[in-house]
Amino acid sequence: MAKKEEKTNVMRLLDKEKIAYTAHEYDHSDGAIDGVAVAQKLGQDPAQVFKTLVTRGASGSFFVFCIPVAKELDLKKAAKSVKEKSVAMIHVAEINQITGYIRGGCSPLGMKKRFITVFDESVLGHTSVMVSAGKIGYQVEAAPKDLMRLCNATAAPLTMAE
Template identity: 65%
Template sequence: MAEQKTNAMRMLDKAKISYQTYTYAHEDGKIDGVSVAEKLGQDVRCVFKTLVTRGASHANYVFVLPVAKELDLKKAAKAVGEKSVELVHVDEINRLTGYIRGGCSPVGMKKLFVTVFDESVDRLPKVIVSGGKIGFQIETSPQDLLPLVQAKTAPITMEG
């Protein structure tokens, strides 16, 4: 059976970036990042979630952070030079990115938004992000992934 390719995987292939894919069962509805990391037997510090936000200027931003952490909206706004940012409503995610909640990858969105990874990614040999579809995850090196999505890093998570 041929592996199902998502848009994110096609983008990585096109950029000649090596990656590993993981799939997980999601019929139980547990698609939050921590559950996914547990299902894959992966360290929660290496599995990142992708959040889409809107700034005070109405521009959209993508923040990618460890699944067990929470986005600090003040730090996130500072990282992109906005007065404030807020998460976009779940109904808007597909229209903006082409992905659905739970399957939103920082790779292969409809448009390349300003993307910021939590600075903890700089200390990791690998990072796992959504493969662009619920049930699919992609592991690759941050050194390959961040330039592909033109991402920068900043401290964007809440302490503790």
């Protein structure tokens, strides 16, 4: 009997909105769940695999930033993109309480609440990108415009200069 494909809440949300996507599953038993390791495990270009970072602005509001896995978030650029004086990464212990996800399985889609979300502008140069499917071991690949529309995201320069 074939194993039934496991659907995450992110996949169900994409199905409900009739957004075309490809689900990818990877082995995480080695504990390597950082974005670059995930991109390598899936044979993907790290520039097309986006990690989801959650920050708190000076105002106390939360903001979500999606950047290529091999890049680093430039906090000044991030703050500017959401018109905040400054933003800082939230503590790992806060991720579940704020988003409903855990570290390594945080997706810009399907969070407990809708937060202002910004993708790095490099997303616009790809026909498809991957984001977490909301659970460690799972990614979804879809057109950037569809992902951005679904989480009401904008695009801006967000990463550190090389």
